[in-house]
Amino acid sequence: MRFGLKAYIGLFMLFLYAPTLLLPVFAFNDSTIVAFPLSGLTFKWMAALRDTAALHSATLNSLFIAVTTATLATMLGILAARASARYKFPGRGPIMGFIMIPMALPEIIIGVSLLVVLLQMGFNLSLWAIILGHVLICTPFAIAILRSAFQRLDPSMEEASLDLGHSRFATFMQITLPLIMPAVISSFLISFTISLDEFVIAFFLSGTEPTLPVYIWGQLRFPRKIPSIMALGTLLLLLSLCILVFAEYVRRRGARKTGIEDQGGMW
């Protein structure tokens, strides 16, 4: 039984990681056709990325969107997470449930409904339209991460600061915020990663300026471009991995500092 379970876990991990493991293989494969057998090692696909101007502007668009989204989602997340972890207020359950809805809504619904509203109100599609949509889907993730940090917080620290004559605002800035900083950083990084990779909403809301995933989607139609897209994907994979490992590291260090047992992240 035990052996069977372990064998299954092995197969499951293979299934889970199969696409991720193939990505670098084709990024360095010396052939325009993305298929087996492999032809040899090359760095030309990586080199091609350096000379593609459209890719660079798409990257800049995506970075701008991701940084703005992560900042706004984390700020909205701090407010809501703090409210739900610290205060009892009428309608807390339904309000928090409502705020978490975008997590479970098909992205295409969010994409088309924002598209309709923005066009009806006479706005032009721009990077800001995408930011509005991304903040919507990132905020629930930010709240999930931040809420557990606020719940772990020892209220006596804040009380001590208030008793010693700090205002509520000063207490929050000087006591509370530093204590939850690891969760703030991880919420920022997770929101950043989600926004950087999000395609469906960006696809509906991008006007003339594509984001990175929208650019990739356009390139996937041209078989000749696919190997360099694999190279790009490998770089993005490395970037996401670095961000995630860093987020996890910060979160764990924070958990250790507050002396509470690690509960395994945002979940």
Added chain:
Amino acid sequence: MKIPNRLRNLLTSDAGRGLTLVSPTFLYMLLLLVAPLTMIVLLSFWTQDYLDLDRTFSLKNYSEAWGELIYQTLMMRSLKISMLVTMATVIMAFPVAYYMSFYVDPKHKPMWVFLVTIPFWTSYLMRIFLWKVILGYNGVINGSLLEIGAIDAPLEFILYNQFAVVITLSHAWVPFAVLPIFVTMEKIDRSLLEAAEDLGDSKFWRFIRVTLPLSMPGVVAASLIVFIPTIGDYVTPKLVGGPNGLMIANMIELQFKKANNAPLGAALAISALFLVVSVALIFVWLNRKYLKNQGED
């Protein structure tokens, strides 16, 4: 300006502070979720008249969305694919969550959670595209099967159909199924398992009578988390589905963009959401009923 005492008391009470704090996020969601959804519901009752919108109330889009064969087919197919994906992910995820919760050293549990979630954080488009590479004519599976001589010619039935869509979507969503089941299992009081064993249950019956029923809330949560968003997937059917694997989201996109019939697209989107939420509610209701009956035994 002097703030009346009553208002000040309200604002500095716990309830007042909580509501004030939560209000920016709440307002954001109202403005950018509820208002657009309302708008799209309104739009679905209007009609497209070439370049103009006819804003008189009409059920024409809905009669088209529910009456025409092509939309019915797409809707039913999407529902079927979402259900298959939900079943596949839950069945795949359950043993993994079980292993993580009952066999992995507590020290290593956070690492396992991390391991299971990593693929979710790698590029969504790339992952789907790579399934095309894995399942394709010259793909990984065909290549290896040819190599070992198991087949003489590449298998063609594994790409560009609903099967490929189900595999690819299951892969994308399986981390979301593992986590809720794992979290629920972590909450199971281990002394209940000892009690079952002390009272003479074998390992098998202990699993059937204690672990499985207590994990059901996690299974239900996992099913909902996977089922509802899956119906709206646009990229997977387009990349690996082929002509018979297209889903309702592809049609919604077509109506909003190329076909320039946003009201019909809106009606399709609302109908799909309505269908998927209804099925989800029935599922939750059945589950409650079943679990409650079991509790009364």
